[in-house]
Amino acid sequence: MINLAIIIMGILMIIAAIYAFRTEKLINSIIASGVISLIVSVIFLILAAPDVAMTEASIGSALTTIVFLYALVKIKAKLNGGDDA
Amino acid sequence: MLRTVLIYVVIIALAMIFIPIARENMEKQDLSDLSKEYVKNSIDKLETQNVVTSVVVTYRGLDTLGEVTVLFLATSGVGFLINRRKKRKSKIRQASEILNTGSFFIFPIIVLFGVYVFVHGHLTPGGGFQGGVLIASAFVLMMLVNNNSDLNHLVLESIEAISGFSYVIIAALGLILLGSFLDPTFLPMGKLGMLFSAGAIPLIYSFVGLKVGAELTNIIDSLRNESTESEEVTK
Numbered sequence: 001m002i003n004l005a006i007i008i009m010g011i012l013m014i015i016a017a018i019y020a021f022r023t024e025k026l027i028n029s030i031i032a033s034g035v036i037s038l039i040v041s042v043i044f045l046i047l048a049a050p051d052v053a054m055t056e057a058s059i060g061s062a063l064t065t066i067v068f069l070y071a072l073v074k075i076k077a078k079l080n081g082g083d084d085a
Numbered sequence: 086m087l088r089t090v091l092i093y094v095v096i097i098a099l100a101m102i103f104i105p106i107a108r109e110n111m112e113k114q115d116l117s118d119l120s121k122e123y124v125k126n127s128i129d130k131l132e133t134q135n136v137v138t139s140v141v142v143t144y145r146g147l148d149t150l151g152e153v154t155v156l157f158l159a160t161s162g163v164g165f166l167i168n169r170r171k172k173r174k175s176k177i178r179q180a181s182e183i184l185n186t187g188s189f190f191i192f193p194i195i196v197l198f199g200v201y202v203f204v205h206g207h208l209t210p211g212g213g214f215q216g217g218v219l220i221a222s223a224f225v226l227m228m229l230v231n232n233n234s235d236l237n238h239l240v241l242e243s244i245e246a247i248s249g250f251s252y253v254i255i256a257a258l259g260l261i262l263l264g265s266f267l268d269p270t271f272l273p274m275g276k277l278g279m280l281f282s283a284g285a286i287p288l289i290y291s292f293v294g295l296k297v298g299a300e301l302t303n304i305i306d307s308l309r310n311e312s313t314e315s316e317e318v319t320k
Contacts, residue, residue: 021092050210051137054202058218063301066225070308 006043013039026075030068037061132274133207133283141212142286146267150256152214153293157249160300167307180230188226195223203294207283213290217297224302228309236306245299248292255285255292 013036020032037060044053116124127139141149196219202209203216228234259268269289275282 051212051215054211054215055218058215058222062222063218063225063305066229066305067308070305070311074311 002046006046009039009043026072027069030065030072033068034061034065037064128277131270131283131286132277133286134278135207135209135212137210138207138212138286138290139283142206142289143267143269146256149293150252150267153249153252153296156297156300157245160245160303163304163307167311179232185230188230192223192227195226196220199223199294199298203290204287205280206290206294207286208278208280213293214297216290216294217299218301220294220298221301221305224298225305228306236302238303238306241299241303241306245296245303248296248299252289252292252296255289259285 016032016035016039020029020036023029023032037056040060041053041057044050044056123140123144124136127133127136131139131143133139199216199219201216202211202219203213206212206216224236228236255269256267259271260266262268262271269283269285272284272288274284280287
């Protein structure tokens with residue numbers, strides 16, 4: 001039962017990872033990579049490592065995603081600014 | 086087309102590496118000699134319920150000190166590279182009413198949970214690093230709500246400096262009083278499972294938690310100021 005759950009979550013992770021580099025919009029791939037971290041943290045919890053799961057959930061899926069979003073804001077500002085004209 | 090196929094081939098080849106690891110992965114039925122010693126000593130000598138904490142803070146305490154130093158260097162690097170000018174009002178859209186109300190409700194709960202995690206590091210799963218990261222994520226939520234808010238970097242940096250310094254002082258106290266660096270048994274040990282037990286381990290974890298929380302908040306705030314500022318310049 002637990003093995004089945006882990007396998008399903010692994011397949012979900014692979015789907016999210018493929019989506020992250022196939023999609024056109026950058027914001028979608030940032031959110032997909034956050035989803036991967038969230039699933040990994042659930043797997044860590046199932047494998048009896050609650051402290052690692054806590055770190056992964058807050059660093060991987062919250063803080064890293066936010067930092068990527070700030071970087072995206074900066075990139076968009078550069079592109080709209082007319083530097084590439 | 087060829088490029089996409091090549092990418093998939095590389096990914097599948099990388100996945101093949103993990104197959105033998107997965108096949109040999111068995112759940113261990115008994116502890117090795119070293120683990121037995123750690124488990125026995127952490128209950129008998131250190132009075133620490135959470136064996137992971139007793140390993141991380143005492144037996145491998147020097148590694149933890151190294152990790153904290155690495156984080157400190159990362160924060161100094163970010164602060165050095167990103168110059169903090171006077172911030173003007175950014176043109177980013179204000180947060181919606183739902184996010185605003187919800188996050189003011191949830192912010193104290195997250196901070197309280199973070200403090201609980203690092204104060205109870207010797208009893209329940211988690212510890213200084215996890216608690217600090219939780220506190221930092223609460224502050225990031227407030228940054229999302231309030232785009233123009235200004236954090237007081239002097240306070241953050243003093244919290245970081247004082248707690249880092251106290252960590253080293255506690256480590257050195259172990260060396261002076263008991264003759265081994267990072268020995269937490271110079272304080273009264275208390276009873277197994279009580280909040281005030283396990284010598285200096287809760288103290289060390291509280292300082293690590295404060296330090297990590299202040300550092301991560303500082304890094305994210307610096308990156309945020311950088312991103313909104315550049316938008317201001319180009320528009």
